[in-house]
Amino acid sequence: MRHVFAGHGASRGMALGRARVRQAHALEVVEQHVPAARVQEEIVRLRTALEAARAEMRALREKLHGALSQDALEFIDLHALLLDDPELGPALEELIRQHRYSAGYALRAQRDRLAAVFERMDDPYLRSRLDDLDHVIGRIHAHLHRHNPVPRGTAGEVLVCHSVAPSELAQLQAQGVVAIVSAAGSPLSHAAILARSLHMPLVVGAAEALARINDGDVVMVDGEAGRVVLEPDADDLRTYRQRRQEEARERRGLERLRSKPTRTRDGVDITLLANAESAEDLARAHALGAAGVGLFRTEFLFLQRDALPDEDEQFHVYRDAVLRMSGRPVTFRTLDLGADKADRTGLSLGNEDNPALGVRGLRLSLLHEAVFDTQLRAIARAAAYGPVRVLVPMVSCREEVVIVRRRLRRAVAAVRRRGVEVATPPLGVMIEVPAAAIGAESLADAVEFFSIGTNDLVQYLLAVDRNNDALSDLYSPLHPGVLRLLAHVIRAGTRHRIPVAVCGEMAGDPWMAPLLLALGLREFSLHPGKLLELRRAIRECDLGRLLARSEQLLQARDRQAIERWLAEARRG
Template sequence: MSLWLSGIGVSRGIAIGRAQKLHSDELEIPEYTLAAADVEGEVVRFYGAQRRAKEQLREVRARIPLGTPGDIAAFIDTHLLMMDDRSITDATVARIRSDRSNAEVALQKARDALIAVFNQMEDPYLRTRRDDVEHVCDRILRVLLKSERQLTLKSDAITEPTVILSDDITPADIILLAQQSVVAFVTEYGGPLSHTAILARSLGIPAVVGLHNARRLVREGEQLIVDGESGHVLADPEVLATAFYRRRQQQQVQHRKRLTQLRDMPAESVDGIRVHLHANIELPEDAAVASANGAEGVGLYRTEFLFMNRKGQPSEDEQYDAYSRVVSAVKGPITIRTLDLGADKQVDSGRSHGPTPNNPALGLRAIRLCLKDQEMFRTQVRALLRAAHHGQMKIMLPMISNLAEFRQAAAIIESCREELRQQGLVIASPPIGAMIEVPAAAIAASMIARHARFFSIGTNDLIQYTLAIDRVDDEVNYLYDPLHPAVLQLVRLTIQAGAAAGIDVSMCGEMAGDPRYTRLLLGLGLTEFSMHPTSLLEVKRVVRESSIGDLRSKVSQLLDRMITQAEGADELEALLSAGS
C-alpha cells in the first residue's frame, strides 16, 4: 500500500530510488575525572584527535571533482577552519585543565556553549550555522571515541539509485554520497537554509527536509519517489504512479538541456522589456559559477563570513584584499552588503555590547550594530571604498528601518571617503542603497528613496518580520508564506517608491530565485532579480516566455482584489502555475 508523506521541498527535481537509512549512531560520552598527572596527556590526546579529524576532511575535499561549484568545497573549508577555532580548541583544553575532565566531556561542554550563542542569533542563515559547530565537534568526538565511521549504510558502495533518509546529513557525507548512486536526500529536520538544502541545490540533487519520523514510517529498501519541488515523498508507489513520475523525470532532463541554450541569450520578455538577472554569492570563487550560468553581475555578496569563527575582527587590509578579489572576479556590477550580524555574536576581540537580548531578531543587529560600533563599521567602509575602483561596486546597508539610520550611515561613509582622500588615495564613489527587509522600511520606502541610490528587497526577513514567524523553527515554518497579501503589498509599495524616485529596485531573497513567483514579481514591476546561480536559467526562461505589460495589468487588479475583497486565490494559483 502506498504511503504519501509531505515535508519541505528544498531542491527541485524528481528522483526514484530505494530507501536507505543513514543512522545517526548517537554517541555515548563517558565522563570521568582525570588524575592530576594525566591532565597534560589528555590535552595531547585531544590535539591528536583534532589532527585526525582534519585529515579526514582533507581527504573528503580531495575527492571533490573538478568543476564542482565553489560553495561545495567552501563547506569543507569552513569546517577545516573551525577545527582550529579557539572558541572550540582553547575552551576544550581549558576545561580539561581546570575541571580535570576527560576530552570528550570538555569538548561537549565547549560545543554546547558555542551552540547556545548561535541559537540566539537573529539571522536565520547564520543561526543554522550552529550545524557547523555540531558537525565539527561530532567528528572530533568520533575520533576520540574511536568511532570514526562516517556513514552507517547497508553497504560500503551504493550501486543502485538510492534515496538517503536521515535525521541530518553532514556536508562531508553529502559530498561523498553524491559521488555514488544517491539520487535524493530526505531528512527529518532542517529547513530551506540547512546544509542539506544548500548543498543539494548546488549539486542538483532533489531533496525534502523537515519530514518528521521519515525513518520510522519508511521501510529499508522500499521504493521511494521524491518530488523536491512540492516536498512530497511517495513510498511503495503503484505502477501507474511510478510510470507517471518517470515520464516527468524524462521531461525534466529534456527541459534542463533546453535551459542551457538560454545561457547567452538576454532576459527579455515577449514585449521587449529587459530584465536583469544577478547572482547571490558568498566567496570570490562563486563568481565563476555565476558567470557560467549567465549572471550579469552579483546582486548580493555577504561579508559576514570574514567576521565569523574568530575572536578579533578582520583588519582593514584583510577586508580590502577579500573585497578586491571578489570585485575583480565579477564581470558586471556587484552589490556588497555591509556587516549583518547581531550583538549576540562577538566580532571584536571578545568585547560584547551588553547582555544577550531576549529577542535578538528585534535587537541590536545589522546597521544598528554598525552605527553603535562605528569603529568596526568605519574599518569595513574604508576597505570597501578602497576596493571599489576594482569594479562596479554598490554598497548596501542591511535592516534599514528609518531614514535617520540611512542618513547617519551615509554620513559615516562620506566621512571615510574624505579621510582616504586626505591620505592621497583616489577613491571611487559607489552608490549607497538600502536593503528593504523591515515592514517599516517598505511602508516608508518613498521617503527613503529620496536619499538612497537603489533598493534591494530581502524577502527572507521581510516575510518573517511581516508574519511574525521564524522559518528555521520547525514548529511554525509552515506559516512562512511569500504569497500573503500583506507581503505582496509591501513588495509593491517598495517597487512603486523606487520607480517614482527613479532608482533601481532589485530583489535578493529566495523568492527572487523561485520560478513559480517570477511572473508574479514581473507583474508587480520588478525588473532586477538576484538569486543562487543555479536558478538563473529557469528564471530567464519564464521571463522570455512572459508579456510583462499584460502581467502588470493583471497582477495589479488581482492584488487589489485580494486586499480589498479577499478574492483572487484561484487566479493567483493559475498565474503561478503558468510560470512553473
Template sequence: MPFTIHGLPVSQGIAIGHVHLVSHAMLEVNHYHVAAKYLPEEVERLNEAVATVQGELVGLKAAATAGQPHSEVGAFVDLQLMMLGDPMLIDGARTLIAERRCNAEWALVQQMEMVVEQFEQIEDPYLRERKADVVQVIERIVKVLLGHPGHLPPKRRDGLGTIIVAHDLSPADTIGFRDHNIGGFVTDVGGPTSHTAIVARSLRIPAVVGLHHIRQLVEEDELLIIDGTRGVVIVAPDERIVEEYRLRRSELELERSKLNRLKDTPATTLDGEDVKMLANIEGPKDLNQVKAVNADGVGLYRTEFLFIGRDSLPDEDEQYEAYRTVLKSLAGKPVTIRTFDVGADKALNGVSARFEPNPALGLRAIRYSLAEPQMFLTQLRALLRASVHGKLRIMIPMLAHAHEIDQSLQLIAKAKAELDAEGLKYDPRVEIGGMIEVPAAALALGMFIRRLSFLSIGTNDLIQYTLAIDRSDEAVVHLYDPLHPAVLKLIAGTIQAGARFGLPVSVCGEMAGDPAYTLLLLGMGLRNFSMHPGHILEIKQQVLRADLNELAPRVQRILKMDEQAKVRDAVMRLAG
C-alpha cells in the same frame, strides 16, 4: 508495497538509490567509574578524539572550498571548529572527568546537556540553530570515542547512488557526501532555510526534510526515490515507478541543457520590456557561476561571509582585495555590495559579545554596524577604494529609520574625507541604496526614497517579520507564506513607489529565484531580479515567455484579494 511520504522540498532534483541509515542514538552513552591512576589517560583519550574531529572538519572545509563552492559552506564548518575550542564544552568535560572520575563519553554528553539547557531557556530561533550545532559537534566526538566513525557504504555495482536517511544531519556531514556517490538525503527534521538545506543546494544534492518519522519507516538498503522539487519520497517503488522517475530525471537534465542556450539571450519580455538578471554571491569564489550564466551583474554580495567564523576580523586591505576582485572580474557590470549583515545567527568572533534574549529583533545588520563605527568605517573605506575598479553600488541592510541612513551617509562622507587626505582614489559617484526587509520600511518608503539611489527587497526577512514567524522553526515553518496578502501588498507597494519616483527596485530574496513567482513579480512591475546564479536561466526563460500587457491587470486583481487560498489559486493559474 510502495508508499509515499510528503515533506519539505529543500534541494531540487530526482535521486534513485538505496537507503543508508545514519544513527542518531550515539549520545546515549554508558556511565562508568575510572580509577584515579587512569584519569590522565581518559583525558588524553578525549583530547585525541577532539583532535581527530578537528582534522576531519579541516579536511571537509578544504574539500568544500575547492572548485566552486558557496563560501557559506565553509562558514558552517568554521562554526563547528569554533565550538571545538569552546572552553565551556571541552574544558568542562575534562573537569568532569577529573572531578567525578568518569569516562570521557559520559562527561562530554553531560557537559553538552548543560550547555543545551542554557539554550533552551531562551526561546529564540537563531539560538536554537546554534544548539543543534553544539549537539552535532559532540556527536562527532562521541562517535570517535566509541569507535563508530560512521563510514559511508562503498559505491554500488548497480549504478544506483546511496540515499542517506537520518533524523538530522549537520552541514559537515552533508559536505562529506560529495565524494561518496550520494544521490540524495532525507531527514526527520529541518526546514528550507536550515544550514544543511543550504549546503545541499550548493552541492546540488536532491533533498527532502521535515518527514518526522522517515528513519523508522525504512530499512537499510531499501530502494528509495527522492523528488526534491515536489517534496515527495517514495519507499520501495516497483519497476514501473522507477522507470517513470528515471524518465523525469532525464527530462530535467534535458531541460537544464536547453536552458544553457539562453545564456547570451537578453531577458526581454514578449512585449519588449528589458529585465535584469542579477546574481547573489558570497565572495570571489562564486564568480565562475556568475559568468557561466552571463548574469547582468551582482545584485547582492553578502560581505558578512568575509567576517564569520574566524579568530580575527579582516583588515581593510583584505576586504579591498575581495571587493576589487569581483568588480574587476565583472568588467563594468554593476556590483551591489551589501555592508555586513551580522548579528542574530551570524555571530562574529573577535568583537565584544552581547547577550540578547531575542537577537533576531536585536542588534543586527545596520544596527550592528552603527554600534561598531570603526569596523563599519574600515569596510566603507575598503569599498570606496575598490570602486575605481568597476561599477560599485553600496547597499545598507535592514533599514527601519531615517537616522540609520543619515548616520551611514555621514560615515561614508568621513571615509571619503580620509581617503582624500591620504591621496587614495575612489569613485565619488558611487550609489548608495538600502534593503527593505522590515514592514516599517515598506510602509514608510518616502524617507528612504528621498535619501537613497536604489532599493532592494529582501523577501526572506520581510516575510518572516511581517508574519511574525521564524522560517527555520519546524513548528511554524508551514506559516511562512510568500503569498500572504499582506506580504504581497508590501512588495508591490515598494516596487510601485520606486517606479513612481524613478528609483530602481530589485528583489534579492528567495522569491526572485522561484519560477512560481516570476510572472507575479513581473506583473507587479519588477524589472530587476537577483538570485543564486543557478536559478538565473530558469527565471530568464519565464521572462522571455511573459506578456506584460496581459499580466499586469491579472496581477492587480490578485493584489486586491484578501484570502490566501484564492491568492494561491490565482498565482498558480498565472504561472500556467
C-alpha cells in the same frame, strides 16, 4: 523481491542505485569512570575531539561557500556554533572533573540531560532542534573513538540511514551518492531544505526501509512521491528512465538560455543580478549572464578568525570581485552580523535575549565605527577598478542614512588624499525592517537604490521566525499584507526614479516571478545557480497582462486567493 516503502518526499528527483546502509555509532551507555590520575588526560581527549570537529566544520564551510546559497550555509553554521556552546565544552569538562566520567560517558550524560530540557519545551520547533544537537554530539563522539565522522559513500550508491545531518549532505553528494533515505526527519528539517538546494533526492520518515533494506540491494528513490522501491521491476525501471530523460531535457533547455536576454514575451527587459560571496559565485554569475552583483556578502571575511581583517585584506577581496565582473556593477553589502555571530569576530556584544531584534547590521557597524570606516575605505579603493555600489543592512530610518552618507564621503576623501581618484559609490539600503518599508518615501530621496530583503522583512512583518518549522504555515511571502508592502516600496522607488531589487529567497523562486513583475519589480538578485530557471520563467511572462491584473492581486484577501492568482498567471 520487489517491495515499496512509503515515506515523505523531502527533495524531488529520482535515483537508482545500490544501497549503503549506515547505522549510527551508539553513545556509551554503561557508566564509565577513570582513575583520578587520568582525569586531565580525559579532558585533553575531549578538547582534541572538539577541536577536530571544529576544524572539520571550518574546512567544510570553506569548501562549500561557493556552491551553496547563504541560507543553506547557515545550517552548517548552526552546527559550528553548537560546537562552541558552553553546554558542550566547559560543561563536559566539569562532568569529567566532578564525577571522573570518561569523555565518552560524559558526552552521553550531558546529551541525556539536554535532551530532557529540550523535550520539556512547549515550542515544537525548539524540541525538534534536538536532532541538530545529536548530530554534533555524534561528530564529537566519532573523533573521540577515532571513527571517521566524514560520511563515506561510493558513486552510484543510495544511502539508507537513521538520519542525516545538513553538514553531511554536500560531502555525500561530492562522493557520488545519488539519493538518501532516512528513517527519521521531516520535509521541513534543515537537512531537507539543504537537500533541495543541492538537488539531491531525499525521502524521510521511511523507518521500514532502514529495517528491511540490506547493503547492496538495488533501490529506486522517488524524492517527490516519498517512495522507495526495493528490487524495482521492469515497469519501475521504465518510469525511472522516462523521468530521467525529462530531467535531462529540462537541463538542456536551461543551458540554451545562457546567452539569451532576460526579456518578457511582450519585449520588456528585466535585470537579473547575482548574490555572491566567493570567486566561484562570481564566475558562475558572469558565465550565466548576470547583469552584475546585486549583493556581495562580506561577512565571510570576519568569521572564524582570531583578528579582524585590515583594510588591505578587504581591499584585495573587493578589487578581485570587481575585476572578475568585467565592468558589470558589484554591490557590496557592509557587515551584516548579529550577536549570535559577532562574538566570533572579536566584536563582542555579550548575550542578547533577542538577537534578531538587537545589535546587528548597521547597528553593529555604528557601534564599532573604526571597523565600519575601514570597510568603507576598502570598498572605496575597489571603486577605482570598476563600478561599485554600497548597500547598508538593517536600516530603520532616514537619520541612519545621513550618518552613513557622511562616513562614506569621509572614506572616499581619505582614499583621494592617497592619490587615488575615485567617485563616491552609489549608496543603497536594505529594506528589511518594516519601518523602513513603510517609510520608503522618506528614504527614497536619500539613497540611490533599494534592495528588499524579503527573508527578514517577511519574518519581522509577520512576527514569525522563518526557521521555526512549527510556524512554517504562518511564514508566507504570499500574505496579503506582505504583497501590499512590497508594492508600496516598489512604487516609492519608481516615483523617485531609483532602482528597486528583491534579493531574498523570493527573488530566486521562478514560481514567484509573475507576482513580483505584476507588483512593478524590474530587478531580481538571486543565487547564481537559479539564474537560468528564473530567466526562463520571466521569458514566459506577458508583462502587460500581468500589470492589467495587478489590482486584483493587491485586493486579494488571503493567501489562497493569491495562490489562485499565481496559478492563473502561470497558465497565461
